[in-house]
Amino acid sequence: MVQGLRDVPKVVWLLAAGVFVNAVVSFTFVFVFLYLTGPRGLGTAQAGLVTGIGGIGLVAGNFTGGWYGDRFGHRRVLLAASALGGLTLTAFPLLPAAGLYAALPLAQYASGVVRAANSALVAVTVPEGARRQAFAVVRCVSNGGFTLGPPLGALIATGLSYDWLFLGDGLGTLFFALWTARVVPARAAARTPAGTPGGAPGLWAELRARPAVLVLLGAILVTDLVYRQQYGTFPVYLADHGLDTRDFGYVIALNGAVILLLELPAAVALRARPPLPVIGAGLLLVGAGYAALLPGAGLGTAASMIVLLSLGEILYKTTATAYVADQAPEHAIGRFQSLYAGVSVSGVVLGPPLGGALYAAAPGLLWPLCALLAGGAGAAVLCAARRPARHGLRPAPETGSLPRAAAG
Missing domain, CATH: 1.20.1250.20 (MFS general substrate transporter like domains)
Structure with a gap:
């Protein structure tokens, strides 16, 4: 197994370290319904509406994050979305209940954009032949973080308060932005904007x-x-x-x-x-x-x-x-x-x-x-x-195929 993982570039391991830390503190999604119906005093129907709208924001962010990245650069989009999501989460304890109807979907939308941009960032920095291992590394550390997060969140919510959950999640998301800016060089994540040279097909x-x-x-x-x-x-x-x-x-x-x-x-x-x-x-x-x-x-x-x-x-x-x-x-x-x-x-x-x-x-x-x-x-x-495969298209690549150069 070690030999296969050597194909994964160092930048992916560093990015995965940030993903792990962010996943550990991303415990608010587990407790948000309890937070809304408990300290915030919302009814079950209201809490369901807020979380449902938040789910729509998450899906919308996943669908649009890569589009932004193709135009503005995946690293730049990841940093902007992480900063937006982190600031929104840290503001939760200060917002009135009515403000949560906008804040939760915004935070979830930013989370979806981060997820899509992170996948695209791995895709453009890892050549063909090593992407399965690279995505597996990121998924593995993310799952490890989510395994540790909920019990830690339960201790914080019961020992301190729910407000500390959102503060911790927000600060963790901001840390992820700073960590990504440090470990992923801008030149390694540069992308050709969508619709540029050569009249590329839609x-x-x-x-x-x-x-x-x-x-x-x-x-x-x-x-x-x-x-x-x-x-x-x-x-x-x-x-x-x-x-x-x-x-x-x-x-x-x-x-x-x-x-x-x-x-x-x-x-x-x-x-x-x-x-x-x-x-x-x-x-x-x-x-x-x-x-x-x-x-x-x-x-x-x-x-x-x-x-x-x-x-x-x-x-x-x-x-x-x-x-x-x-x-x-x-x-x-x-x-x-x-x-x-x-x-x-x-x-x-x-x-x-x-x-x-x-x-x-x-x-x-x-x-x-x-x-x-x-x-x-x-x-x-x-x-x-x-x-x-259609004529003129690459067949589905395997590890033994010649890798395409990572985008520079």
Whole structure:
């Protein structure tokens, strides 16, 4: 594994260190609903509205962050969005309740822009052949930070106050901006602005020339709706069958444990495999995870479901991020990353209402449908992998292919 990780440039390891620190202190998203209904005194419906609008901001930020980066530079956009998000979060304790309706979506929008810009920044500073490992490193440290963050946040909220959560999150985000400015040289992140020299084709034309990318984006959109059910309808399902919140906590902790243990080794071991079959297999595993619930509710079936989902996530998320970066034309790397980033979090907004409505109307139908949708998405990607690449386009790169020079 060590040999495979040597292909990851030093700048990515330094950037990942900043991501880790920022992830550790990004605990407000876990406690925001409790904060709104507790110290802020909002009703459940009002708190749901505020957090729902915030989720829309997060998705919108993911969809637009790469567009800004292609035009203004990914490093510059990452710094600006981190500064905006950090300042907004630190101001939360000072705002009146009405101000939270604007502040939370703004902070979430900035977070989405940071996520897309960070992916694009990795894509333009890492050559083909090492991107899977690079994205795996960033994802691994991010998951490690999110594993440590919630218990630390709980200690701060109960020992001090919720206000300190937002202050810590905001300062951590500002630290990430300063750290990125220090470790990522401006010259290494320079990009050719969108629509410059040579009359480059528009985004839709570029996507139509890459039908496998379109299939992949559609498959990820469908799968994310299914994947996010583990945080919405799944705990309700467990509660309806006699399992409590503690049981859900134990089960969901398996997700972080499996990813932390296996993601990096899997990325290195599979780096020479064609990407689309790996992604397709991952989506099939997500479908298999929900199929594991069909025999009935219990800790065993719930744990099996989470382990299968985690293995699927390991296969498809890092590989798909790198594949979209490898397929992007030079002038649109950020926009391709934004499209992927946007569809990969779409389930945050769409998953709870759709899953909740179906579970309320026909609870026995939800898990078979989830299994069918994710399985169908995986089959579609596997079919796309069998189609020959369009003439004049690069085939899906593998580690052994000659790397394109990193953007200078």
